[in-house]
Amino acid sequence: xxxxxxxxxxxxxxxxxxxxxxxxxxxxxxxxxxxxxxxxxxxxxxxxxxxxxxxxxxxxxxxxxxxxxxxxxxxxxxxxxxxxxxxxxxxxxxxxxxxxxxxxxxxxxxxxxxxxxxxxxxxxxxxxxxxxxxxxxxxxxxxxxxxxxxxxxxxxxxxxxxxxxxxxxxxxxxxxxxxxxxxxxxxxxxxxxxxxxxxxxxxxxxxxxxxxxxxxxxxxxxxxxxxxxxxxxxxxxxxxxxxxxxxxxxxxxxxxxxxxxxxxxxxxxxxxxxxxxxxxxxxx
Amino acid sequence: xxxxxxxxxxxxxxxxxxxxxxxxxxxxxxxxxxxxxxxxxxxxxxxxxxxxxxxxxxxxxxxxxxxxxxxxxxxxxxxxxxxxxxxxxxxxxxxxxxxxxxxxxxxxxxxxxxxxxxxxxxxxxxxxxxxxxxxxxxxxxxxxxxxxxxxxxxxxxxxxxxxxxxxxxxxxxxxxxxxxxxxxxxxxxxxxxxxxxxxxxxxxxxxxxxxxxxxxxxxxxxxxxxxxxxxxxxxxxxxxxxxxxxxxxxxxxxx
Numbered sequence: 001x002x003x004x005x006x007x008x009x010x011x012x013x014x015x016x017x018x019x020x021x022x023x024x025x026x027x028x029x030x031x032x033x034x035x036x037x038x039x040x041x042x043x044x045x046x047x048x049x050x051x052x053x054x055x056x057x058x059x060x061x062x063x064x065x066x067x068x069x070x071x072x073x074x075x076x077x078x079x080x081x082x083x084x085x086x087x088x089x090x091x092x093x094x095x096x097x098x099x100x101x102x103x104x105x106x107x108x109x110x111x112x113x114x115x116x117x118x119x120x121x122x123x124x125x126x127x128x129x130x131x132x133x134x135x136x137x138x139x140x141x142x143x144x145x146x147x148x149x150x151x152x153x154x155x156x157x158x159x160x161x162x163x164x165x166x167x168x169x170x171x172x173x174x175x176x177x178x179x180x181x182x183x184x185x186x187x188x189x190x191x192x193x194x195x196x197x198x199x200x201x202x203x204x205x206x207x208x209x210x211x212x213x214x215x216x217x218x219x220x221x222x223x224x225x226x227x228x229x230x231x232x233x234x235x236x237x238x239x240x241x242x243x244x245x246x247x248x249x250x251x252x253x254x255x256x257x258x259x260x261x262x263x264x265x266x267x268x269x270x271x272x273x274x275x276x277x278x279x280x281x282x283x284x
Numbered sequence: 285x286x287x288x289x290x291x292x293x294x295x296x297x298x299x300x301x302x303x304x305x306x307x308x309x310x311x312x313x314x315x316x317x318x319x320x321x322x323x324x325x326x327x328x329x330x331x332x333x334x335x336x337x338x339x340x341x342x343x344x345x346x347x348x349x350x351x352x353x354x355x356x357x358x359x360x361x362x363x364x365x366x367x368x369x370x371x372x373x374x375x376x377x378x379x380x381x382x383x384x385x386x387x388x389x390x391x392x393x394x395x396x397x398x399x400x401x402x403x404x405x406x407x408x409x410x411x412x413x414x415x416x417x418x419x420x421x422x423x424x425x426x427x428x429x430x431x432x433x434x435x436x437x438x439x440x441x442x443x444x445x446x447x448x449x450x451x452x453x454x455x456x457x458x459x460x461x462x463x464x465x466x467x468x469x470x471x472x473x474x475x476x477x478x479x480x481x482x483x484x485x486x487x488x489x490x491x492x493x494x495x496x497x498x499x500x501x502x503x504x505x506x507x508x509x510x511x512x513x514x515x516x517x518x519x520x521x522x523x524x525x526x527x528x529x530x531x532x533x534x535x536x537x538x539x
Contacts, residue, residue, distance in 0.1 A: 075517055082524035086376065086531050093535040094371060094470065115351055123384065127516040135509025142505040244403060244508040248396020251512040255388040256336045263343035270347060274354075 033157070033238070034231050037165055040158035044166050048159050055167035059129040060174070072171065073178055076124035080179040083120040084186025087111055091187075092195050104197060105205030108187040113180065113210070114270065118218045121172075121179040122225045122262040126255055129171060130233035133164050134254045137237025138247035146238070161234040165227065172226035176219060214274075221269045225262045232258040301496045304418070308426055308492065311419040318424045325428035329390040333436055337385045341440050344381050345447040348372040353456050365458045366466030369448035374471045375534070378441040379479050380527065383486035386433045387519040391494035394425055395515040398498025399508040407499060417499065426491040433487025437480060478534030485526055490519040 008014060044052055061071040091107040137160060140146050149156045188206070192199045236254035240246050352368035398421060401407055407417045445467065452458040494515045501511040 075521065078521055079524050082528050085528045086524075089528070089531045089535055090371075090375060097470065110355070111351060115347060119347070123520060127513075127520050131513040131516050132510075135506065135513045139504070139506035139509050243400065244505040245396050245400040247505045247509040248399055248512040249393060251509055251516070252389055252392025252396065255392060255516055256385065259384055259388055260336060260339045260343075263340060263347070267343040267346050267350075270350065 029239075030235055033161075033235050036157050037161045037231060037234065040155065040162040041166060043155060043158035044162035048163050051159060052163045052166050055163055056170050059132070059167050059171045072124070072128035072175060075128050076121055076175050077178045077182045079124045080117060080120045080183040081186040083116045084108070084112055084183035084188075085190045087116055087183075088187040088190035088195075092191055092197075101195075101197065102201050103205060104187070104191045104195075105202040105207075106209045108184060108191070108202075109206050109208075109210040112183040112187060113214050113218055114274065117176070117180045117183045118221045118225065118266055119263065120183070121176055121222055122229065122266065123259065124179070125168075125172065125175070125226055126229050126233070126258045126262065129168055130229045130258055131251050131255050133168075133230065134233045134237035134240075134251045135247060137161070137164075137234060138240035138250045141238060141240045142243060142247055157238075161231075161238060164234050165230045168226045168230035169223060172222055176222040179222075180215070180218075217269070217273045221266065221273075224269070225265055228261055228265055229258045232261060297500075300500060301493070304422070304496050304499070305492055307418045308422050308495075311416065311423050312427075314419060318420050321420065322424035322428055325424050326431055328393075329386070329428050329432040330435070332389045332393055333385045333432060334439070336389050337381060337436055337440060338443060340381050340385060341377075341443045342447055344377045345369075345373060345444040346451050348377050348444075349448040349451050350456075353452060353458070357456070362456070362458050363462035364466050364469070365452045365456070366449075366463035367469040367471075368466075369452065369463070370445065370467045370469075370471040371475075373444035373448060374441055374479050375475050375531070376527075377444055378437050379482040379486060379530075380523075381440050381444075382433050382436045382483045383490065383523045384520075386429055386436065386487050387490040387494075387523060388516060390429055390432070391490040391515055391519055392512050394429075394491065395494040395498040395501075395512045396508060398495060399501035399511045402499055402501045403504065403507065422492075422495040422499070425495055426488055429487040429491035429494075430484050431487075433490075434480060434484045437483035441479070474537055475534065478530065478537065482527065482530040482534070485530065486523050489522045489526060493519045493522060 059072060061073070087107065088104065091111070092101055092104050095101045095103055095107065137146075140160070146156050146160065149159060184206075188199075188202060191197050192202050233254045236250045236257070240250040242249070349365070349369045349372070352372055353362065353365050356362050356365050356368055398407075401421075407421075410417050410420065449460070449463055452463055453460045497511045497515045497518070501507050503510075
């Protein structure tokens with residue numbers, strides 16, 4: 001016999017507060033996870049060095065079908081090259097609208113370094129090594145490999161997520177170099193080859209306005225974004241549930257969360273670092 | 285042996301993808317058209333995409349407007365910040381943000397769903413029953429993503445321009461009237477039309493890639509995870525490529 005229960009009072013209020021509590025719970029769990037990942041960084045570097053090195057190699061060159069096209073390096077290089085090309089096309093046509101197309105080199109030095117390279121590199125990182133980590137960890141969670149690790153006495157967070165975080169930070173250094181170079185080369189090729197601007201004019205304005213300090217800042221920005229992206233992606237992979245669909249959905253959720261968070265990071269860093277001034281004097 | 289495999293494998297994937305695109309194209313006018321699935325998918329794509337889109341518009345707009353305004357202030361033309369914002373948002377940020385979300389949120393979910401059905405052999409079961417999975421699943425998904433990308437582009441543009449207005453006027457002290465009157469200086473109908481076409485193309489490409497990766501998945505949960513990962517990577521690459529071409533064409537058309 002099942003006894004019927006009376007419907008609870010104030011259902012809507014309860015539903016609303018339930019949603020809020022669940023959100024807070026999730027936020028708390030995420031924070032706890034991130035804290036434990038960061039805490040176990042030492043373990044990853046000292047005890048699981050072999051695994052870290054293996055992950056660095058895997059992330060740089062990619063696994064599965066991505067390895068066939070050259071892994072994260074080629075993907076990010078391609079994305080930033082395309083981003084630089086778009087800047088050239090849009091920038092050149094807008095500049096020649098007011099007759100100052102000579103400044104194309106300046107636009108490249110300014111916009112590529114500050115905006116295109118970090119943002120597009122973040123997109124590329126999230127899509128390649130981030131989503132890859134979520135897929136791997138999610139599959140491990142679904143097939144109960146993570147539980148097996150814990151049973152064997154291996155610290156799963158240190159072994160799986162902290163090592164990935166360390167590897168991500170190591171990998172982003174060369175990747176971001178590729179990103180900046182490809183963005184700049186993309187713009188230069190389109191402006192000088194497609195639009196036929198003389199390379200001397202382009203290089204003069206590019207070299208004059210390329211600010212090394214900006215480059216260093218955008219580099220630090222990229223490292224910071226790599227940390228954020230790896231944390232988010234490993235969290236979603238580590239907590240995946242619900243069979244193969246669950247893994248796929250976790251990858252999707254992780255990608256869009258990390259895109260949003262990393263663009264907010266870009267904004268925060270840009271506003272904090274660059275402020276209202278451009279660190280250049282165009283009008284003399 | 286290894287070298288022929290590494291050459292053949294991507295080629296085969298590209299060929300399979302083209303074949304599926306052609307199949308989809310042929311299946312679009314064929315009856316019965318999966319109306320119910322189309323409506324369900326459109327609602328689904330819109331639901332998963334709307335909030336992330338609006339969340340992503342804010343930082344992208346602020347960044348674009350911020351950087352353009354620094355430039356304009358430097359050459360003493362801060363009053364044209366509306367023109368700069370409109371140019372940046374309508375031609376680039378709008379379509380790109382739309383696509384990042386459609387690829388990151390909707391395409392991944394589609395791929396996961398189709399991939400799971402593939403490894404559970406549901407698609408084979410459909411084929412046995414004489415139902416074409418392309419017609420039943422792929423066509424409605426591709427059309428849904430195209431429609432939603434088109435509509436989202438409008439939302440993104442409106443939100444972006446409003447956000448740009450707030451940021452320029454309240455943080456960077458641009459005159460509100462000058463911002464508004466500058467909006468239409470560089471951006472007119474051709475630019476808007478190009479951006480709209482671009483976002484529709486993006487949505488279609490992302491959905492096609494997601495469906496291809498979904499129905500050609502193999503190898504358990506790890507396989508589905510990898511397929512979704514590849515969906516994200518390939519759709520972003522396709523989108524950036526399309527963006528370059530579409531921007532080039534758009535600039536020429538607008539002249």
